[in-house]
Each structure stands twice: as C-alpha cells, then as structure tokens.
Amino acid sequence: MPELYRISWASRETRNSRRYHYDNTSRGGPPIYVVQRTVSGCGFIERDGVRSLTPQNTAMLFWHGDQSNYGYAEESNGPYVLDFMAITGPQCEAIFHKVNELSDSIMPMPKQSEPTRLFYELSRRFNEHTFQDPYHESMLVYELLISLLREATRIPAERDPITYAAEYIQRRYHQPITIDEVAQAAGVSREHLTRQLTRRLGQSPGKRLQELRMQAGKDLVCHTTAPIEAIGPHCGYLDPDAFARAFARRFKMSPGKYRQRYQENSGAAGSRS
Structure with a gap:
C-alpha cells in the first residue's frame, strides 16, 4: 500500500496548571504533526525564543522533534481545554513548515471555518471508526492540511503589513x-x-x-x-x-x-x- 495520510490520535484534554508543558525537541520517533485547537482558556507555544498565546478559537501547529515547546499559559482564565489531532503523511513536513512560515505557528480556527469543520469531522470519524477505508481517511486528512495552508496564505494579505x-x-x-x-x-x-x-x-x-x-x-x-x-x-x-x-x-x-x-x-x- 502506498504511504497515506493517517491520524495517530485525536482527543480532547483539559489542563488546569502550568505543569502541563512539553518540549518537542526531546520527542523522538517517527515524524508526528499536531494541530491543537483551543476550545477555552489559553495555551502558549514558544519557538525560536518567541512565545505566542493560543486563546479560544485558535490553534497551534507543531511536530515532534521541532524546536518548540508548549503548554498551559499562565494568562489563561480558567482551565485550558484543547482538542488535538496528531497526523502523519508524505507531505506533512512540507505543508506544516509552510503554514508555520506564514502564520508563526498560530492559526485562527473560528467555529465556522473550513479547517475547523474538517478538523472535527476527522476527529469524529476517527473516534467512531467510520472512515470508509484508509484512502478515505487519507483524502480527508490531506483536505484538512490544504485548508490550513489556504487560510495561512490569507494572513499576510489581511494584516496591516x-x-x-x-x-x-x-x-x-x-x-x-x-x-x-x-x-x-x-x-x-x-x-x-x-x-x-x-x-x-x-x-x-x-x-x-x-x-x-x-x-x-x-x-x-x-x-x-x-x-x-x-x-x-x-x-x-x-x-x-x-x-x-x-x-x-x-x-x-x-x-x-x-x-x-x-x-x-x-x-x-x-x-x-
């Protein structure tokens, strides 16, 4: 079977203290790419010495082994509730690097956006085991990645340069x-x-x-x-x-x-x- 896009894990977590912290530089193993959307509260991601917050309806993007760390932000007003999806695939690295370049690791993911819709459809199908077959899963994961890339390309045009x-x-x-x-x-x-x-x-x-x-x-x-x-x-x-x-x-x-x-x-x- 050719290499396909797959979901390694998708779940919701609730974190209540700054003890929630991960350093991606220490994570080995096969490449895993993560989209982590904030449902409520606030997280942070730090890359290259730059610390960015991820409030509600935004997502951080990172991969195991990259030069970043993330966790519960002390600025969070209440628990940090997050939905995350870990994926693998043949072009994940190239797409994630491009999205990261355009967005500085932080993506807006409002409730009605196309990336958010695809993110939750994939999460639901993964947890309910309702993909038609591995090719169906791969197609939807790739669609999510491209939708993130499409949104990221709009960021430079919409901000005040x-x-x-x-x-x-x-x-x-x-x-x-x-x-x-x-x-x-x-x-x-x-x-x-x-x-x-x-x-x-x-x-x-x-x-x-x-x-x-x-x-x-x-x-x-x-x-x-x-x-x-x-x-x-x-x-x-x-x-x-x-x-x-x-x-x-x-x-x-x-x-x-x-x-x-x-x-x-x-x-x-x-x-x-």
Missing part, C-alpha cells in the same frame, strides 16, 4: 534577521517598509532593530557576568566583533569598558548608601 513588520522586529531582534527579511515577511518592498515605518515610529526599520539590539546588549553587559564575546549572539550578532563595534559606536566605549564603568559607579553608589 507595517504593524506586522514592527511586531516582527520586536519579536525577533535577538535573531540575526535583516531588513530585507522583515520586508519579505510583511509582504512589502524594503523601500515601502522604510518609508511607512519611519513615518509611523519616527525611526527607520534599521534604526529600530539596532536600538532594540543595543538595549538588550547594554542590559546583558551591565547586569550579567556573561563573557563579552558571548553576548552578541543573544542580541542578533553572530560575530562578536561586529557586536563590539556596534556597541562602541552607540555608547562611545567598548562593552568591556562600559561594564567596568557601570560596576564602578554601582559600587560607589552602594558605598554612599
């Missing part, structure tokens, strides 16, 4: 992103992004990105004992020398000298108190 770009920078400044990547993610040209973001924020995208990185760098220099050369990767600089040069341009002294000056001033203030 400049607001999205500003949020994208805010969430990912600690990663080595470029302004070209931000513009591409927002679905606009670099020139249009620069004009509009400068008009709204009074800063170009590059200036905004640099400001966030330098503030993060200054905090790490002043408030941690991390080696200077290890700080850059935590605020968007893969090259320690590039971080040191940018820091010196911004604060008129090297990171090491800035740390020394901060510690001397803090010590002097402490001795006077």
